[in-house]
Amino acid sequence: xxxxxxxxxxxxxxxxxxxxxxxxxxxxxxxxxxxxxxxxxxxxxxxxxxxxxxxxxxxxxxxxxxxxxxxxxxxxxxxxxxxxxxxxxxxxxxxxxxxxxxxxxxxxxxxxxxxxxxxxxxxxxxxxxxxxxxxxxxxxxxxxxxxxxxxxxxxxxxxxxxxxxxxxxxxxxxxxxxxxxxxxxxxxxxxxxxxxxxxxxxxxxxxxxxxxxxxxxxxxxxxxxxxxxxxxxxxxxxxxxxxxxxxxxxxxxxxxxxxxxxxxxxxxxxxxxxxxxxxxxxxxxxxxxxxxxxxxxxxxxxxxxxxxxxxxxxxxxxxxxxxxxxxxxxxxx
Amino acid sequence: xxxxxxxxxxxxxxxxxxxxxxxxxxxxxxxxxxxxxxxxxxxxxxxxxxxxxxxxxxxxxxxxxxxxxxxxxxx
Numbered sequence: 001x002x003x004x005x006x007x008x009x010x011x012x013x014x015x016x017x018x019x020x021x022x023x024x025x026x027x028x029x030x031x032x033x034x035x036x037x038x039x040x041x042x043x044x045x046x047x048x049x050x051x052x053x054x055x056x057x058x059x060x061x062x063x064x065x066x067x068x069x070x071x072x073x074x075x076x077x078x079x080x081x082x083x084x085x086x087x088x089x090x091x092x093x094x095x096x097x098x099x100x101x102x103x104x105x106x107x108x109x110x111x112x113x114x115x116x117x118x119x120x121x122x123x124x125x126x127x128x129x130x131x132x133x134x135x136x137x138x139x140x141x142x143x144x145x146x147x148x149x150x151x152x153x154x155x156x157x158x159x160x161x162x163x164x165x166x167x168x169x170x171x172x173x174x175x176x177x178x179x180x181x182x183x184x185x186x187x188x189x190x191x192x193x194x195x196x197x198x199x200x201x202x203x204x205x206x207x208x209x210x211x212x213x214x215x216x217x218x219x220x221x222x223x224x225x226x227x228x229x230x231x232x233x234x235x236x237x238x239x240x241x242x243x244x245x246x247x248x249x250x251x252x253x254x255x256x257x258x259x260x261x262x263x264x265x266x267x268x269x270x271x272x273x274x275x276x277x278x279x280x281x282x283x284x285x286x287x288x289x290x291x292x293x294x295x296x297x298x299x300x301x302x303x304x305x306x307x308x309x310x311x312x313x314x315x316x317x318x319x320x321x322x323x324x325x326x327x328x329x330x331x332x333x
Numbered sequence: 334x335x336x337x338x339x340x341x342x343x344x345x346x347x348x349x350x351x352x353x354x355x356x357x358x359x360x361x362x363x364x365x366x367x368x369x370x371x372x373x374x375x376x377x378x379x380x381x382x383x384x385x386x387x388x389x390x391x392x393x394x395x396x397x398x399x400x401x402x403x404x405x406x407x408x
Contacts, residue, residue, distance in 0.1 A: 028368070035347070037370060044396075154369055212369040213394065226389035229373050233380050265370070269377050 004127035004172030005121075005331065009063035010164040010298045011055055011155035012044040012288055013179060017156070026153045034157055039264025042073060043160030043289030045145035047055030049280050052083040052141035053091050055163035057098050063165040069177030071099060074167070076133035077107045080116040080140045080293050084109060087198075095139065106133065113191070114260045115181075115321030116140055117164070122179045125245040142292035147193045149207070149215040155223060158263050160189075160289030164297035173304075174315070177330035178246035180239050184324045190227040191322035198313035229266075235326050236270050240318050249314065254280065254330075256308055260319035261285040261295035282308060295319075300331075309333050334382055339402045342382050346374040357399035366383075379405050 016283035019031040035322040064071050079092040110120050117140050141163035146157050195218050207217040257276050261284050270283045284299035292304050296317050303309040318328040344355035350366045372392055379387050385405045395401040
């Protein structure tokens with residue numbers, strides 16, 4: 001038995017933040033410097049009244065329209081996001097109703113960040129292999145812009161909001177290979193929004209500014225850049241090696257590496273560390289930034305459109321996410 | 334890697350600061366261009382050039398480029 005990615009689409013919210021706006025807010029930045037260092041020209045952000053579920057619904061509708069998918073054939077729905085509409089109920093239930101999906105389907109939310117697409121893909125593959133579902137609607141959506149302090153130069157520059165929609169099925173364009181995963185919860189504090197959940201329901205109002213003048217607050221997204229960088233440098237080579245072994249394939253035999261698209265700086269670092277040639281390392285952050293769990297599916301759509309992925313292309317995808325949790329998978333187109 | 338080679342590699346992570354401002358005794362956190370992104374660049378440079386892992390705390394605890402070099406190679 002095999003499980004496949006059958007169709008894949010994405011959606012970005014309409015509001016665009018370009019580098020000129022960021023350079024205006026942070027005069028120590030220039031448009032040219034942001035683009036040169038991070039490779040990002042624009043990122044899309046949600047309106048105040050727009051949520052990750054809204055983006056996911058738009059992505060699903062784009063998928064149904066682009067691929068002429070019959071939504072009545074969807075027999076399971078997975079919504080991967082760290083931005084649920086409500087503390088409860090499960091956002092995937094709301095999405096089932098909004099999309100008019102069958103009432104005879106299973107749904108679940110998966111709360112993961114940048115590793116979310118790969119982790120959700122593994123769950124979908126498991127559902128296919130177990131004979132539980134045949135046409136799984138896999139949605140990823142994230143809206144980090146809602147958690148950012150307005151003076152958070154780094155995160156406002158890197159992250160964009162966005163969503164993807166895929167159908168995972170018993171047939172399709174890419175066979176889903178073997179996975180490798182890792183988790184280390186001791187790194188949880190290094191990328192976190194502390195308040196709003198059950199541990200701290202109310203804001204803590206503890207804003208301070210660090211050595212670089214960046215805001216550090218329990219009430220907004222906080223990222224410890226050096227720690228996250230070191231985590232990436234430690235884990236990416238390890239998980240890449242393991243996922244290759246599990247798929248009985250050598251790094252040189254991979255045609256295209258579609259890793260989590262953090263930004264140009266991290267991409268270059270990873271590429272050099274793994275000794276991957278530039279022409280085999282796909283970059284897709286220029287117009288959308290780091291959309292968290294949607295970067296890999298967005299990149300796959302672009303790689304299909306521009307011909308970087310053809311029939312027979314062997315793709316390796318690896319992602320490192322907050323938590324910490326990381327993972328990798330091989331995809332055979 | 335020698336101290337002087339380290340200073341050169343350190344300087345290469347900066348785009349706007351004149352190279353002559355980089356010496357072993359340069360107090361790098363006083364440079365106008367020092368910031369969160371240059372800090373990450375230095376951590377990555379140390380990883381690539383020295384195969385050593387330095388942290389944000391190591392950067393905070395070093396005043397000069399030579400301090401950082403000594404701290405990194407002692408790991």
